[in-house]
Amino acid sequence: MTTAGAAPAWRGGWGQGLAYGSLGLPLAFVALPLYVVLPNHYAAEFGIPLATLGALLLGARLLDAVADPWIGRLVDGWFARSARAVLLAAVLAALLCALGFRGLFFPAVDTTAGAAGQPALLLWCAALLALTYLSYSVLSVLHQAWGARLGGDEGQRARIVSWREGLALLGVLVASVLPSVAGLSVTTAVFALTLALGVALLARAPRPQVTTASAPALWAPLRTPAFKRLLAIYLVNGVASAVPATLVLFFIRDRLQAAAFEPLFLASYFAAGALSMPLWLRGVARFGLARTWLAGMVLAIASFAWAALLGAGDVAAYTAVCIASGIALGADLTLPGALLAGVIQRAGHGQQLEGAYFGWWNFATKLNLALAAGVALPLLGAFGYTPGARDAEALQALTLAYCLLPCLLKLAAASLLWALWLRKETPR
Incomplete structure (x- = not known):
């Protein structure tokens, strides 16, 4: 039975999509400004060494990653009580997040x-x-977890995820521009307001069913064979996507020598990712989630293979690469999460353990970023590349790391998707 006074079931319209997905927009603010703006702000304004700031950020992210599975267990406990308990937790977390975000940029110390x-x-x-x-x-x-608990067939699950991730990409674009255009005070105010609006709209979104559930299980997802297979594919694919994200500015500045066009490249990439989501949803309706994700991987491989042929001044060609790889990004953002929702349903854990599954999923997402930096940056250094280098050998090493390594990893992920998923899962 649904909770008394719950919002109506998911019908897929714009109103319901915005109500559920809007919280994704302000959440995108937390990652980008804290990694890009905060170190520069503390170094320039307060004279803090970058190495010290890097250590602080790394420590905080490690704590965050390790905590994710435990947070998932808490979330499942709240869902087991009522939708009201979930919303109260969201209000409290949003308040703490807004205060913490503001306090970081405007310290209450001398x-x-x-x-x-x-x-x-x-x-x-x-x-x-x-x-x-x-x-x-x-x-x-x-x-x-809220989105996964709404259930539905493959198409509905993909639409739910696309609303969340599409609005998150819009949040990335806004967060990347707002600090330089309007200043940090306005940025923190906009973050707080959009966060409050996101939680308020979530209260009006379609609500998942509330069921009597057993005690939240932290390790149950890791005992689910389908989840372990999907997580392996997701990890390899995630590292393949995180490597070029780690190296993109080096490639633009040194290989392309086009630093002035960074905003164009980044905007093209993220905008293509957001705008491509309806395209991937049509693919899901025709080919299913897994085969459509495989097509996205193939597109990403073709995009980075093309990028390996580019050199200084190839602005138009690299813009096309950004658009193509951004379209592939749309598949990576929309389809794995929808596959995960299906895994939860088929394992018999629907309406019970979504938080635990997404806790481990987010742990893997953060591990991807750490592995990408841990693999790509030392590899570049070993082959003689340093930022600002323009000699042929250094640029060749940069190209291999930025283009060839992601292609190999994407190919490995595509092979795993075929071997561990498409050959094992029954047809739709």
Whole structure:
């Protein structure tokens, strides 16, 4: 039975899509400004060394990643109580996230004392990074689990995920422009307002059924064979996508020598990802989730193979590469999460353990980023590349790492998808 006073079931219209997906937009603010804007702000305004800031960010993200499975267990407990308990948790997490985000950029400690005041500032930064990331993770897992609990066939699951991820891509675009255009004060205010709006709209979104469930199980997803197979594919594919994301600015500045066109390239990539989602949904309706995801992997391989042929000044060609790889990004964002929702349903864990599954899923997502940096950057250094290098050998190493390595990893992911999924799963 559905909860009394619950919103109507999912019908797929714009109103319901926006109501559910809008929370994805402000959540995108947390990743980008904290990684891009925060280090520069603390270094320029407060004189904090970049190495120290990097260590703080790494520590906070590691804490965040390790906490995700436990957060998933908490989320399942809230869903077992009522939709009201879930929404109350979302309100509290949103409040803490907004306060932490604001406090990071406007510290409530003495910032005029120079080196003598740095220990207090660093302690403040570390505490608020932990608060912001943990509350962000609660909202993310809660949001994902809510969508998965709405159920439906492959097409419906893909549409639900596309609303969430499409609005998250819009949030990335807004968050990348707003700090430089309007300043940090406006950025933090916009984040707080859109976060409040996202939670308010979620309260009006279609609500999942509330069922009597057993105690939330932290390890149950890892005992589900289909989840382990899907997670293996997702990990390899995620590293393949994270490697070029880690190296893209080096490639633009040194191989293409087109730093002035960075906004064009990045905007083309993210906009293509968002706009391609209806295309992938049509593919799902005709070919199914897994085969459509395989097509996205093939497109990504073709895009990065083409990028390997480019050199200095190839702005138009690389813009086309960004558009093509952005379209492939749309598949990566929309389809794996919809496949996961199906795994949960078939395992008999629907309406019970969505939080646990997405907790481990988010742990894998963050592990992807760490593995990409841990593989690509040392590999570049070993082959003699340093930022700003223009000699042929260094640029060749950069091209191999940015283009060839993702192609090989995507090919491995596509092979795993075929061997571990398409050959094992029954036809739709």
